[in-house]
Amino acid sequence: MRLPLRIFLISTALFSLSPLARAAVLKGVVLDNKTGEPLAGAPVTLAGTSYISVTGLDGSYEFKNIPGGNYKIVTHYASYEKWEKEITLTQDENIKFNIALKQGTTQLKEVEVKTHLKNGTDEQARNKEKNSDQVMNVMSARSIEMLPDITVANVLQRVSGVTVQRDATGDARYATIRGMDKRYSYTTVNGVKIPSPDDKGRYIPMDIFPAEILDRLDVVKTLTPNMEGDAIGGVMNLVMKDAPDRFTFSASAATGVNELLLNRSFEKFNSSAINAKDPAARNGGIGYNAVTNDFTRANSDFQHGNVMPNALFSLTVGDRFLKDKKLGVIFSGSYQNTFKGSNQIIYKPSSQPDIGNEVSLTDLLLRQYSTQETRTGLHTKVDYRFNSRNQISLYGLFLQLNERESRYTIDTTVNINRTGAGTGPVDITNRSALRKQNIINATLMGNHILTDKLKVDWRGAISRATRDVPDLSEIHTSTGADKDSLGNQVVKPELINKWSHSWENTTDQDYEGYLDITYTPKIFGKDVEFMVGGMYRHKDRVNYYNDYNLVPNGQQLFTNIYDGSFSVQTPAGETQYNDLSYTVTENISAAYAQGKMMMGDKLQVLGGVRVENTFQHYTIKEDPNKFVGQNGTITYMNILPGLHFKYMLDNKQNIRLSYYSSLSRPGFFEIVPYTFPGEVFDEGGNYNLRPAVANNLDARYEWFPKGIDQLLVGAFYKNISDPIEYALLQNGGPSNQIIKPINQTSQNATNYGLEIVFTKYFHRFGVSLNYTYTNSSIVDSVRSYIRDATGSAHFYNVTETHPLQGQATHIGNMSLIYKYQEIGLDAHFTVAYTGRMIAYISPFVGLDYWQKGMTTLALSVEKRIAKHVYAYAKINNLLNTARVVEMKTSKDKYMAYPYELPYQTLPNSVLIEKDLYGRNYLVGIRFKLN
Structure with a gap:
């Protein structure tokens, strides 16, 4: 019984190492061809097969265990031109293949309308932080939607440098920026300062805002001269949702x-x-x-x-x-x-x-x-x-x-x-x-x-x-x-x-x-x-x-x-x-x-x-x-x-x-x-x-x-x-x-x-x-x-x-x-x-x-x-x-x-x-x- 067992084990090992058992790996990142930014959620397919991958949070995709052969890689992402390319894979090959997508443009009576970062996304929030003239932290509508919080006051506790003062039932009510009492900050809606219903102060009880109606939350920590000057701690700017480029409907x-x-x-x-x-x-x-x-x-x-x-x-x-x-x-x-x-x-x-x-x-x-x-x-x-x-x-x-x-x-x-x-x-x-x-x-x-x-x-x-x-x-x-x-x-x-x-x-x-x-x-x-x-x-x-x-x-x-x-x-x-x-x-x-x-x-x-x-x-x-x-x-x-x-x-x-x-x-x-x-x-x-x-x-x-x-x-x-x-x-x-x-x-x-x-x-x-x-x-x-x-x-x-x-x-x-x-x-x-x-x-x-x-x-x-x-x-x-x-x-x-x-x-x-x-x-x- 020992010899047949040895033959079986050796044969199995050799078979597992043979080219017939090996498969290729194809992976890479889908990028915007101009900005180099990775695109999350882009579908990548091998045409004519059941292989499909959706890019992750870092824009990466991956196919495993692909038999050798000729394939066509296809991706068609919203607001980008369709991209496809033929590729040949051999057994036991590990290929990294990045895909750069070109933004689509449409001609409307000689006026070129170009795509832009979608409102309410994390990508838009990061872009706002990078290009701003002020020091600020930005939270997108998508991030707010996925947080466990239902009011803006509770959302604020997730922002760097912000603490909250709570009401008698434990919910956040007022925000403190950089350790400065609530008196040292102010609140704007779309850049316009609003009055306070508080009976004692100028500060706004932030729990009056339901989180769902926001498109973005900006916490501005340095003031430029074109901003109102009565903020030593910072400014909370609530950007409400804007009219979209196409029909949008959501309900919960x-x-x-x-x-x-x-x-x-x-x-x-x-x-x-x-x-x-x-x-x-x-x-x-x-x-x-x-x-x-x-x-x-x-x-x-x-x-x-x-x-x-x-x-x-x-x-x-x-x-x-x-x-x-x-x-x-x-x-x-x-x-x-x-x-x-x-x-x-x-x-x-x-x-x-x-x-x-x-x-x-x-x-x-x-x-x-x-x-x-x-x-x-x-x-x-x-x-x-x-x-x-x-x-x-x-x-x-x-x-x-x-x-x-x-x-x-x-x-x-x-x-x-x-x-x-x-x-x-x-x-x-x-x-x-x-x-x-x-x-x-x-x-x-x-x-x-x-x-x-x-x-x-x-x-x-x-x-x-x-x-x-x-x-x-x-x-x-x-x-x-x-x-x-x-x-x-x-x-x-x-x-x-x-x-x-x-x-x-x-x-x-x-x-x-x-x-x-x-x-x-x-x-x-x-x-x-x-x-x-x-x-x-x-x-x-x-x-x-x-x-x-x-x-x-x-x-x-x-x-x-x-x-x-x-x-x-x-x-x-x-x-x-x-x-x-x-x-x-x-x-x-x-x-x-x-x-x-x-x-x-x-x-x-x-x-x-x-x-x-x-x-x-x-x-x-x-x-x-x-x-x-x-x-x-x-x-x-x-x-x-x-x-x-x-x-x-x-x-x-x-x-x-x-x-x-x-x-x-x-x-x-x-x-x-x-x-x-x-x-x-x-x-x-x-x-x-x-x-x-x-x-x-x-x-x-x-x-x-x-x-x-x-x-x-x-x-x-x-x-x-x-x-x-x-x-x-x-x-x-x-x-x-x-x-x-x-x-x-x-x-x-x-x-x-x-x-x-x-x-x-x-x-x-x-x-x-x-x-x-x-x-x-x-x-x-x-x-x-x-x-x-x-x-x-x-x-x-x-x-x-x-x-x-x-x-x-x-x-x-x-x-x-x-x-x-x-x-x-x-x-x-x-x-x-x-x-x-x-x-x-x-x-x-x-x-x-x-x-x-x-x-x-x-x-x-x-x-x-x-x-x-x-x-x-x-x-x-x-x-x-x-x-x-x-x-x-x-x-x-x-x-x-x-x-x-x-x-x-x-x-x-x-x-x-x-x-x-x-x-x-x-x-x-x-x-x-x-």
Whole structure:
């Protein structure tokens, strides 16, 4: 048996090495013949056979195990001419054969129309980054579509150098660029600045934008003189979808659920019963004495039930019409109805520390949020091309975010000296809030080439933003525990304490115009671009606030809101003398001049100056007790120079160096000298507040080796004079303290860092990484509560150096990508890391609140299931990551056995807050025709 076995093995080995068993391998890359860029998704076939390959993310194709013989290679890619070539393959041959495709052109009455990079693609995004005059990061519509995020705010956390501030349910709301607080950035839509519905600041809540309506997201990090100058951190420019060259239609529908709400009930209330106006506004205004029947009880009647599934829909349709396709029209809309929740653990420190500057915890709060958000985004654009030199367009945008929030809070007193079962009061608060935010914008713009050297662009826009919080209602009750004569714990009955109502409305309306004139002569044989222009914006902001307190008629047990008997404690409300009802008028005018030219063949120089003039006038609702600052006018002018160098090593590599000056204006709420009771300290405005001004330096190396691969390495430095920080100030005496925004004048703030972006694709696999290191420093005046040499305790004013609020030293994102285009499979696994940062700056030395570092994981998958039809799934917060806020101070006195404080499990710090949000699941169907 051994000899036949040996013969069999030897024969098998020889046969496997014989030419008859060998097969050829053919591989290569499909390229654009002019740019050399690889083309992803191009079909390559061997004519007359079943062999077909689709180029991967890096433009590569490969055929394996091909028998020797003569073949014809054929590829026909959209907007490129058909390519074919005959080739002979021999056995055991490994051939690399690159294919260069020529772009197709069409003659339309002697006007040559050429193809260009398709809108919304990664290729267009990389091209925008490479050719831009500014340092910027660009995210395409396709990348946004494949991310697990459904709002622009959540998309922004994936961009290099951007962190986000989250709302009570864990979703991103505001963006922080390069560690600079949200006040230091602004938002534009198609290059036009829009007003904010935020009741306090200029910044836009970025969660109002559904992600589906974007064509591109630009995060601009250096300003040129032709850009508005009030951005020290950066600019977020949302580019909406444009009319396509041919008919486009896409639609999607999805549903999902928040895992947290599957494990507990969802609390809701009847928001339709809410009165839009307060009793005074409904009954003649100031002086009306409200009665109990003026207040609905339906929005304080909370119902517990199961959460409904989320529902998301989107639609985009566009085309070009008329002769030569002069008229372009596009409409894009998105509707999202989502249910979210969070569970919070909050330890509330005292308004001042214990002697020795040690934290003093007074209360433990347990909160549950139940939130329903309905988000609507609609945009449409109509453009008309008179000819190749003149075009006008009309753009409209409507955004709406309605948030119905129920918040249930149990507030217990911290008692660290107890020797048995706990006693003391327990306060319970049930709050209902309906917050309605809207942004409406209409922009008319024109682009005109007057001569071969002179061009004029103009834009006129009307925008309106509103925020309405009608009848925010809170029902306050109390219970607790005591001891009977035998020392047993006895739970007290739940009593009604107070029933409060407040109304707030903010309206912010802009009228603005922009003009840019470009002249491009030749000087010494070189094209030189001169630009001059300006803008003017008139803004009217109106803020209205009124609140009422109702108290029970005697001691009453709480059963439900309908059984309570109340009297109105403040029948005229706060309308008559209210610092929070104010109007602001702001006029901003600006002019600029800049020039751009090539110095030699590789160095581009752009320089210029911008001048911005600010006029503001505010009025607080008339108060018979006149006070300083009740009305005020503020004016100032800023001169903002800029100089930018771009050295093009070759057509794939750039080195950039930039300097520019910029400013950050105070928020409208901050310059009005209001006074308002906060949760810990009174809060106030400051009419002496000045804008912060910064000198900014940027450098970046850029390499775009092929396709959508890239390597970006940059550094930045910012020196900020008059930075705006919140400080604890005495207000009439040592025990009367108020938090107000002030300019830190003792020392400038500094902020510097390093950014790295790396993207690489290997056929079907890809990896995208970005990392940002940021280091900022600001000196604050704070207080210390310590004993002196005699043993007496005193407050001392000291200085403390700390990072800017919201600045994380380390930020990182990673995406692992798999695209199998032949079967229509696209998968993204994303990791986002945000390092430790200050969440709240304490007025006392060493007692800042720090948010611990967070790592979140997400997964999104899309699969083609039929022609033009795709199924997709998105899973967010895979690790169920909690947001944790801590205070780096001793907690030994709170951990005395056996009655140590609950939830204090952090090893070397005191827990201040812990938020759990749960995982979010989404599945849907998408139809795409373009």
